[in-house]
Amino acid sequence: MSHFAAIERVPGDPILGLMDAYRLDPNPAKFDLGVGVYKDTQGLTPIPHAVKLAEQRLVDRQTSKSYTSGHGDPAFGTGLLHLVLGAASPLLAAERAGATQTPGGTGALRLAGEFIAHNLRGRGIWLSNPTWPIHQSIFATCGLRVGHYPYVGPDNRLDVEAMLSALQQVPAGDVVLLHACCHNPTGFDLSQDDWRQVLQVVQARELLPLIDFAYQGFGDGLEQDAWAVRLFAEALPELLITSSCSKNFGLYRERTGALIVQAGDSEKLLDVRSQLAALARNLWSTPPAHGAEVVATILADAELRGVWVEELDMMRQRIADLRQGLVQALQPFGLAERFAHIGAQRGMFSYTGLSPQQVQRLRDEFSVYMVGTGRANVAGIDERRLAQLAAAIAAVSA
Ligand code: PMP
Numbered sequence: 001m002s003h004f005a006a007i008e009r010v011p012g013d014p015i016l017g018l019m020d021a022y023r024l025d026p027n028p029a030k031f032d033l034g035v036g037v038y039k040d041t042q043g044l045t046p047i048p049h050a051v052k053l054a055e056q057r058l059v060d061r062q063t064s065k066s067y068t069s070g071h072g073d074p075a076f077g078t079g080l081l082h083l084v085l086g087a088a089s090p091l092l093a094a095e096r097a098g099a100t101q102t103p104g105g106t107g108a109l110r111l112a113g114e115f116i117a118h119n120l121r122g123r124g125i126w127l128s129n130p131t132w133p134i135h136q137s138i139f140a141t142c143g144l145r146v147g148h149y150p151y152v153g154p155d156n157r158l159d160v161e162a163m164l165s166a167l168q169q170v171p172a173g174d175v176v177l178l179h180a181c182c183h184n185p186t187g188f189d190l191s192q193d194d195w196r197q198v199l200q201v202v203q204a205r206e207l208l209p210l211i212d213f214a215y216q217g218f219g220d221g222l223e224q225d226a227w228a229v230r231l232f233a234e235a236l237p238e239l240l241i242t243s244s245c246s247k248n249f250g251l252y253r254e255r256t257g258a259l260i261v262q263a264g265d266s267e268k269l270l271d272v273r274s275q276l277a278a279l280a281r282n283l284w285s286t287p288p289a290h291g292a293e294v295v296a297t298i299l300a301d302a303e304l305r306g307v308w309v310e311e312l313d314m315m316r317q318r319i320a321d322l323r324q325g326l327v328q329a330l331q332p333f334g335l336a337e338r339f340a341h342i343g344a345q346r347g348m349f350s351y352t353g354l355s356p357q358q359v360q361r362l363r364d365e366f367s368v369y370m371v372g373t374g375r376a377n378v379a380g381i382d383e384r385r386l387a388q389l390a391a392a393i394a395a396v397s398a
Pocket residue numbers: 036103104105106107132179184212214244245246252256257
């Protein structure tokens with residue numbers, strides 16, 4: 001008897017399939033706008049210099065590889081809380097917020113999902129439509145009831161009115177997931193005014209926000225990108241935040257992130273954190289240490305921090321330049337207005353508005369690889385070939 005006889009093969013992640021197809025394409029003029037990692041002018045995903053310097057220090061200083069605690073490296077936790085909430089946040093003085101280190105932002109989302117499932121029984125979670133597809137699968141796997149609120153409609157525009165009226169119908173007490181900045185997959189972010197309106201609904205419906213903060217520093221700047229998170233943190237008694245260091249520190253494979261919890265008072269925070277440590281024990285026991293120690297080293301050292309901030313600024317500027325560059329390159333084809341949203345969006349991703357058929361043609365006829373929904377990773381553009389990319393987009397847009 002085979003124990004595995006009934007097991008069927010499931011399709012792989014479509015983005016990984018896209019990466020394979022790109023790799024096998026012999027066309028030297030190809031574009032990889034698929035996978036969600038930052039790329040530099042050479043098309044590489046570099047290790048930031050600040051990370052290399054911190055790693056060198058760690059190699060010299062580290063004396064043990066013994067387990068960290070269930071909440072991870074305390075210096076990392078403090079550094080990240082300062083980065084996300086602001087060093088002067090009254091929540092920190094009141095000991096109302098704490099960070100639990102997790103394997104990346106994905107681990108933080110999973111831990112949040114387990115916490116909601118086990119400790120906030122009966123609460124559903126509401127995701128933007130569209131959202132990062134892994135949100136849906138993580139929370140469903142945790143056994144949560146998953147709902148969606150409209151975000152970007154078929155006309156490829158942010159629809160705040162529809163979002164707000166859907167949130168007004170959400171059962172009181174449910175969890176609503178919000179992207180802090182650089183919305184994945186669309187690139188459409190809420191304005192400050194929109195955020196204030198969302199906050200009003202959250203307060204009126206007594207919803208619990210879970211803010212996914214995977215791209216701090218990739219939108220408008222480290223502080224600017226934290227604006228909405230801090231607005232919510234100040235206005236609400238309780239909040240969940242998932243923070244990822246994959247993109248802004250270039251630490252993707254080191255699996256570095258945290259679940260930040262804000263509670264009503266310091267005693268309740270300890271109650272919640274005891275539950276998180278117990279849940280994490282069943283998931284990964286204790287978190288991976290290396291990336292967190294790198295981040296803690298960079299954040300605690302003025303010189304390394306300066307190097308890192310400069311590198312992060314460069315990454316953000318490159319993406320902003322590419323966005324403007326692509327819109328300008330589309331100008332000669334009379335398409336600058338039609339694709340003006342690419343210049344206004346934030347972060348690495350852009351919902352271009354190209355249809356699945358147009359995406360397929362771009363791939364088949366021009367070796368331009370992007371996700372079937374029309375999501376392009378702007379950071380994957382080679383700025384020396386903007387005109388070539390614009391010509392390809394124009395050809396399929398005719
Ligand atoms: N949330 C969003 C919106 C993301 O785009 C990503 C990364 N693609 C994550 C969370 C997870 O990040 P990490 O790689 O740190 O697990």
